[in-house]
Amino acid sequence: MPDTTIVDTGLGDADDDFDGLIEFDESDLPDGRYIDRELSWLAFNQRVLELAEDPDVPLLERTNFLAIFASNLDEFFMVRVAGLKRRIVTGLAVPSNIGTPPAKVLESISLKAHELQERHAAVWHEQVKPALEDEGISIVTWNDLDGQEKAELYEYFQAQVFPVLMPLAVDPAHPFPYISGLSLNLAIRIRNARTGRQEFARLKVPPMLPRTVRVPESDPLSERVRVLPLEDLISENLGDLFPGMDVLEHHSFRLTRNEDMVIEEDESENLIQALEEELLRRRFGPPIRLEITEDMDDVTLRLLLDELDISEQEVYRLPAPLDLRALFDFGRIDRPDLRYKKHVPVTALALQPTDPDSKHARADVFAAIRKGDVLVHHPYESFATSVQAFLEQAARDPQVLAIKQTLYRTSGDSPVVKALIDAAENGKQVLALVEVKARFDEANNIEWARQLEKAGVHVVYGLVGLKTHAKAALVIRQEKGQLVHYSHVGTGNYNPKTSRIYEDFGLFTCDPVVGLDLTRLFNELSGYAIEKKFKRLLxxxxxxxxxxxxxxxxxxxxxxxxxxxxxxxxxxxxxxxxxxxxxxxxxxxxxxxxxxxxxxxxxxxxxxxxxxxxxxxxxxxxxxxxxxxxxxxxxxxxxxxxxxxxxxxxxxxxxxxxxxxxxxxxxxxxxxxxxxxxxxxxxxxxxxxxxxxxxxxxxxxxxxxxxxxxxxxxxxxxxxxxxxxxx
Known part of the structure; x- marks a missing residue:
């Protein structure tokens, strides 16, 4: 008998029983009907790269897309490729690659990733970098500088860089050091000038220092922007780190590690403790990608391959500089002529103050919602005058009794978190459902969740085995002896920073049906209720x-x-x-x-x-x-x-x-x-x-x-x- 899929055909509300089921024979659909998800993701990042290649896109925006591509690809390797390799090693099924052997998928990923990284480097070196130089913005090499500029940068090196550098020798008394994920490093081969003995050393480029160093301009009125990669500044002054030694070779390299997290919640009595332990383990995940500069010699490469236990297929040989996330630094350059035309979000019409000429005009958000549902579209419409204003008004309104909210990605200094703290300090009941397992935000979420707890907010961490990704907020307000539910359900995180660049919708409503739905949902998330009845929610x-x-x-x-x-x-x-x-x-x-x-x-x-x-x-x-x-x-x-x-x-x-x-x-x-x-x-x-x-x-x-x-x-x-x- 062929496999079947059961599909509901009922037409009632979302809480209806699913009767009238029909069985579909899966043999009526062909094999190979799904595109591999990992290769599809690489195709998405290729679309990002195509924006960087487009001469009609403003130049500094093209530069930013190059940095986004690099950042995206890092996460792809840390999570998706790492997860695939883990499944192969442990023998787990790979449901995302229907009909394709996992090893074959990894081979296809490697081929495509190599092609894209080389194309990415070519876009930078052959298109965007020359175009920036035409506009007076450039990443330079040490040889591009004159004597005075080198002298001034050497002073900066001595004062700001040299004291924090930690060269680590590799010899019988010093084992090969641990290389942290995404760190930029120098592989250095040196020779003792007296004995002629060759040695190897590794030097980590300090991640707490600026990735690029601004080259001083002799003309104070000059608008020219020139930066030198930090690793170049260090490389040119290695003699200070190894006195009495001859520096034979030095090359940049960068390692990507498996940072896919697996938390066995069912076996853990304390989710926060388990998560913190897993964050420590993440630092020591196995290597999955090694990026090296194209001029690295075979002796140095062979040493890295042996010590890091990584295959040649996982090596990406690229022109310097490595880690083009450094191009995010160009976002600080004040050249509006090289950017998208500035857009200032508007306030949703329903949420505009009744007296806009008043210096301290504020809309009554609750009054606006009582008139009818309000749909907001970020970032075209302001997060600050909608979602943020909703929560801030709730925090200070004496008629508000309770606030309940999910939080997936935000920040401790967020006005959203501040509003919840203010509400708790004003004596309101406040519940924050914090998803501490939001990928790569885990440590931050744990920190500000503890800030909320200290302020008296009831913080819960959701259901065992499930991430809480829903975007919902509920305000309970007393009006004329009745409790009124003001609800917000959205598509994006309660994060003022990302709301300026993420396109999202949000719905405000005081419909009691939605309010009851959210009340039941929050009860399920914070207590032991297993709710099966929702009217306007799926x-x-x-x-x-x-x-x-x-x-x-x-x-x-x-x-x-x-x-x-x-x-x-x-x-x-x-x-x-x-x-x-x-x-x-x-x-x-x-x-x-x-x-x-x-x-x-x-x-x-x-x-x-x-x-x-x-x-x-x-x-x-x-x-x-x-x-x-x-x-x-x-x-x-x-x-x-x-x-x-x-x-x-x-x-x-x-x-x-x-x-x-x-x-x-x-x-x-x-x-x-x-x-x-x-x-x-x-x-x-x-x-x-x-x-x-x-x-x-x-x-x-x-x-x-x-x-x-x-x-x-x-x-x-x-x-x-x-x-x-x-x-």
């Missing part, structure tokens, strides 16, 4: 997958009945096989399927008879597309949800996620017009094509730029949010 891991499958299948049945049918999904990642198969079956039935994905996409569009009605687009630009939208035509009565979940196993099965149903027809139209713009052939996007290849469409037949979705949205939101009298 919540993972219990309901979300079933709910989405039900909604997709409803469109399939509409199409089969000859009715118009369409599914639109905007996510960061589309990987989950069950969701993908449901979209394939919907496409087979004639449903128009539109997927807007930023990163990984395992869905194919090149399967005749299977994916004929599927269109996949991707948008990258000045903002990181982060919102998640799920829209279903429903025979003319559209259902639209926004929320925190991507279409990945971890989001649907191993995380607490929440989607909220949009009730306002105006908001539904706004979200659908946003989707219309992304899917329009006149908009600059990447199109997914045959064999999982993404093709960039940003010029028309006459070579003119297509519409930039983010620029157009910026203008549309600005016009839409103006008071009518000002239009």
């Amino acid at each position: 919540v993972a891991p219990l309901h979300l997958r079933k709910g989405l499958l039900r909604l997709i299948d409803r469109e399939r049945r509409h199409a089969a009945a000859g009715k118009p049918a369409r599914v639109r999904i905007k996510v960061n990642s589309m990987v989950d096989e069950e969701i993908i198969d449901a979209l394939y079956r919907a496409s087979q039935a004639g449903v128009q399927v539109e997927v807007w994905v930023r990163g990984i996409c395992s869905l194919r569009v090149d399967l005749p008879g299977i994916s004929d009605n599927i269109k996949v687009r991707s948008v990258l630009g000045r903002y990181l597309e982060h919102s998640r939208i799920f829209a279903f035509d429903n025979d003319g009565s559209p259902e639209v949800y926004i929320g925190s979940a991507d279409m990945m196993h971890r989001n649907l099965d191993r995380r607490v996620e929440a989607l909220v149903k949009i009730a306002s027809p105006k908001h539904i139209r706004e979200l659908m017009s946003f989707f219309d713009l992304a899917m329009d052939d006149g908009t600059a996007t990447w199109h997914l094509g045959v064999d999982g290849i993404w093709e960039r469409h940003h010029l028309d037949a006459n070579g003119r730029q297509l519409i930039d979705l983010q620029d157009r949205t910026m203008n549309l939101v600005r016009r839409r949010r103006q008071p009518r009298a000002a239009r």
